[in-house]
Amino acid sequence: MDEASTSASGGAARRAFPPARSGVYYRFTQQNLPAWKPAMTPGCLIATFLIIGIIFVPFGLFCLQTSNHVAEISRRYDVDCVPNAYRGNEQAYIKDSSISKNCTLEVKVLDHMRAPIYVYYELENFYQNHRRYVKSRSDKQLRFGAKYTAESCSPIQWDDNGFPIVPCGLIAWSLFNDTYDFTYGSKEIKVNRKNISWKSDREHKFGKNVFPSNFQNGSFIGGGKLDPTVPLSEQEDLIVWMRTSALPKFRKLYGVIEEDLRVDETMTILIRNNYNTYTFGGKKSIVLSTASWLGGKNDFLGYAYIVTGSMSIFMSILFALIHVKYPRPQGDPNCLSWNRKNSNN
Numbered sequence: 001m002d003e004a005s006t007s008a009s010g011g012a013a014r015r016a017f018p019p020a021r022s023g024v025y026y027r028f029t030q031q032n033l034p035a036w037k038p039a040m041t042p043g044c045l046i047a048t049f050l051i052i053g054i055i056f057v058p059f060g061l062f063c064l065q066t067s068n069h070v071a072e073i074s075r076r077y078d079v080d081c082v083p084n085a086y087r088g089n090e091q092a093y094i095k096d097s098s099i100s101k102n103c104t105l106e107v108k109v110l111d112h113m114r115a116p117i118y119v120y121y122e123l124e125n126f127y128q129n130h131r132r133y134v135k136s137r138s139d140k141q142l143r144f145g146a147k148y149t150a151e152s153c154s155p156i157q158w159d160d161n162g163f164p165i166v167p168c169g170l171i172a173w174s175l176f177n178d179t180y181d182f183t184y185g186s187k188e189i190k191v192n193r194k195n196i197s198w199k200s201d202r203e204h205k206f207g208k209n210v211f212p213s214n215f216q217n218g219s220f221i222g223g224g225k226l227d228p229t230v231p232l233s234e235q236e237d238l239i240v241w242m243r244t245s246a247l248p249k250f251r252k253l254y255g256v257i258e259e260d261l262r263v264d265e266t267m268t269i270l271i272r273n274n275y276n277t278y279t280f281g282g283k284k285s286i287v288l289s290t291a292s293w294l295g296g297k298n299d300f301l302g303y304a305y306i307v308t309g310s311m312s313i314f315m316s317i318l319f320a321l322i323h324v325k326y327p328r329p330q331g332d333p334n335c336l337s338w339n340r341k342n343s344n345n
Contacts, residue, residue: 042328066294067292075269080105081105101273116258117288118296123277124249141168146213163214167212178274181270195236261288
């Protein structure tokens, strides 16, 4: 009897304090808060598509015009820089260290290029997004040193004597090592190689007290070498290369030319063709480009806005014709308001 009376009194106590049904939290949990439920009438739908088209098409034309004002020079050189005697056997040429890899190209400036002019190297058919390639690195080692050499760096983890390689992994091992020098008439053009990487990478991902060691010293040699007296935070070529690309065709910043190039002038490029793209059928190009507020030359964004806006205008016209030919009668507004009141209750 005592237990029953206790449970009864407890139940009465619980019933004495019902939840506040008018509170915002209760109405939120019960999904009873007032909400805007638009009725998509034909007129509203047609107007929406029309407004989207009116906004998107002019903006797409503006983006396209901005992209067309970007001056760009692109020149593929992996084929032209192979001597005629090795045109049928490029791998023998690139692997023979006794053969000079120097190559000279002449490029005509077709448009006036205002500084800063960005110099990129472009690789094609190079899959930096391959799962094994992307995982073959140690971020802790890049930041804190050799003691954090990880198994993820396999197969470029230890040298022939069993010492840890810094930086380890396939990404660092395949570092791009072609170099470019520019001559404009009789004047040598200087290329600024500083601050070409992300500031956040230099300050937070690569250690200021971590130096390369045992890198490219074994029998298995990959791409470029690193100066063992310079910390990783200042090895900007490496920092740029370690930020892997998502697509098999990509550009990476090599440097910045800080002087204008006049139209119809001829520029000479001295290339040291060291990087082996012939084994996997890759392509190499050098790109000089100015920039706008949208970035480099890229027509995709402009065409995307134009196509989307044109389709929206077409859909609005199509819906308008259908609505004129086959009008749909609207419901009774009084009935709609009555149903809305009942649903809120």
